Amino acid sequence: MTDTNLTPDNARPAADRHVRRRERTEKAILKAAEELIAESGVDGLTIEGVAARSGVAKTTIYRRWRDKDELALAVLVERTATLSPPPDVGDTRKELLTFLKTAKQVIRPGGVAQGLASAIATQPDLARTYRERIVDVRRLELKTLIDRGIARGDFRPDTDVWVAHELLIGPLYYRLLFSGAPLGTKHDKQLVEALLRAFAPE
Amino acid sequence: MTDTNLTPDNARPAADRHVRRRERTEKAILKAAEELIAESGVDGLTIEGVAARSGVAKTTIYRRWRDKDELALAVLVERTATLSPPPDVGDTRKELLTFLKTAKQVIRPGGVAQGLASAIATQPDLARTYRERIVDVRRLELKTLIDRGIARGDFRPDTDVWVAHELLIGPLYYRLLFSGAPLGTKHDKQLVEALLRAFAPE
Amino acid sequence: MTDTNLTPDNARPAADRHVRRRERTEKAILKAAEELIAESGVDGLTIEGVAARSGVAKTTIYRRWRDKDELALAVLVERTATLSPPPDVGDTRKELLTFLKTAKQVIRPGGVAQGLASAIATQPDLARTYRERIVDVRRLELKTLIDRGIARGDFRPDTDVWVAHELLIGPLYYRLLFSGAPLGTKHDKQLVEALLRAFAPE
């Protein structure tokens, strides 16, 4: 986490051979972590387990991530990074549904979000990372959709993206974490419908 | 937890002295637990700590609750149980705001909900208890409000209580757990407004 | 243990009306204890287990025996009490072998002696009871045999019963507890032979 690899590819002075090594190691760790999470949830994620599976020393893992929560979060971030924003298909309703679907793809597998919820809610460091790397990203995407929706006359011009985001994602998390309701398409539709009504032009 | 004291006060045959003792013990435990949570969060809640502070043996605690999550949840349930449903004040908007306010009073202090989120999302037993003793209770209260709202012409007659509940509570939890936004009155108002619009009569 | 029922049947002054009840309870307890020992050794003997199986309250057991070791020893004593001394068959060798065989019958089943060894060696109370009710009894029996042996000219007149006892029983226990050697008849014969030689008349 600490430092994000923003280094451009030019100008590698000397002690940079080691960078390649770092990266390889890091990948091995993340891979092992993801697998373990997939197999037995965030609770089943263990630094010792990751070390064993990845063939990396425990020490090495601790050099990169403070603890297992940070590591799990890194897995989540990785996942978000590989997703692309929802394309313009000319239909706000459909685009919003796609948005929800994508969100579920990020959150659900392995129960990472479920497993991390408490940690994120509790530890400011994690929360910040989570917000910057995930919440903000997704809200930006939503903004695109909403702007299009406004242009199409589906949303009133002063629609608050923050609130809209909450109205879509909040219920989703709520079902995921607490109510246990089955995150189905039907529910998604109800949410989208509600959102469209809540911010419909006068 | 397990059994709710429905026994009337007459006809206590014999083994009832035990019951009285149980209750006293249980109260001591819950009190200590609540204090510890208040001081250092659910993470800081330790069965050993509770035992020490309450002067009750660790064993006795385990005789009532499987583990520390169940105990923490019991604290939450206790809190919910002591709250009364929002009164009819003749104004749907106000009643909904009161509903949100009460919800925050249950959830926030000590970060119990935050600390328990992962556990609830992960362990079916806890989830069931949580749903039955908290979600359902609160949704029932909301139903009363919505019914009144319908009668007053503020909501359309087929308003779905489930969805309405999610639209109000979901964002609240979302802010609490992930976005870190300050659960202020302003936000509450935005949510209520959105809800009223989403389910306004045609 | 504390008081051994040596009271003769005459002269029951007053407060001993309830004796019969006591005895029934006591028998139930000892029976359950013996069964449990047979099933899973002295280690598997649990006051709670005995209470459960015998249908007697834990309290009642503690009213008679200080702890589970005393109870187990009581089982052992019971066993010794029901055995009869070896008859005169006219052959010292044979009588000694019978003596050893009987000893094994007392000691072996359920591993009571094994399980109790440490307790006896450690707690003077138990040791005293053990010596008085078991060791002394058996040594007295041996004395009879040796006296007969002396009369028959198989032992020298000044044979020390104590030492003889140790030479027979000691190795037996040693095998039982430590060496793990299989307490077979062959070994018994070797011991008897050695004893006869050690105390043979000049």
Added chain:
Amino acid sequence: MTDTNLTPDNARPAADRHVRRRERTEKAILKAAEELIAESGVDGLTIEGVAARSGVAKTTIYRRWRDKDELALAVLVERTATLSPPPDVGDTRKELLTFLKTAKQVIRPGGVAQGLASAIATQPDLARTYRERIVDVRRLELKTLIDRGIARGDFRPDTDVWVAHELLIGPLYYRLLFSGAPLGTKHDKQLVEALLRAFAPE
């Protein structure tokens, strides 16, 4: 326990610093264990106590020994290992007495043998260790003595070392564990005398 340091002192490649540390830790543990046993018997031996006194973490102790019995046995083994076999003094009688004396030195202090008797008699693992590291060692020493005795004409050539061993050690344990008789020199002499007669040449 597990591995006996048979590594020669040359060629210690690398991961050997660890070994040194292990050894230091192990010594600290055994020392503390021995002290605790000396103070309050095997019953008073507690892993937690050892951890506290030795300044070693409980975990570390469990990393080496399965449980407190194994640890106690290790103390006994340690004791045996540091003793040297009885020297040839030209007198079988005297050598046998020395043998008994040494045996008592191993067994008696702290009542380790007494406290472990039940455990050894009950758990095959412990029994095996006990036999291999203690019984066999001592019997081998006895063999030396008996061979010398045979050479000197004190024992008949076919003297069975096993039986001889039992005849000497068995009574000793018997006194120690059950009869409570005071393991004095007088008794020792009687045993040695009996042994010499039992296996005297024709």
Added chain:
DNA sequence: GACTAAGCGAGACGGTACGTCGCGTCTTAAA
């Protein structure tokens, strides 16, 4: 046939130690 005291059942509890889990730290050789 009713009295009455010894005996008993039942449940809750405090307490000690257990053996386990996974964490995160440290140290040093080797790559």
Added chain:
DNA sequence: TTTAAGACGCGACGTACCGTCTCGCTTAGTC
């Protein structure tokens, strides 16, 4: 410079069984 490897301290876990306490019901000989 980075990594592997191993040993370690630590805190809390959840469990087992201990032995104790309290109090009301049961029961069996006696009056």
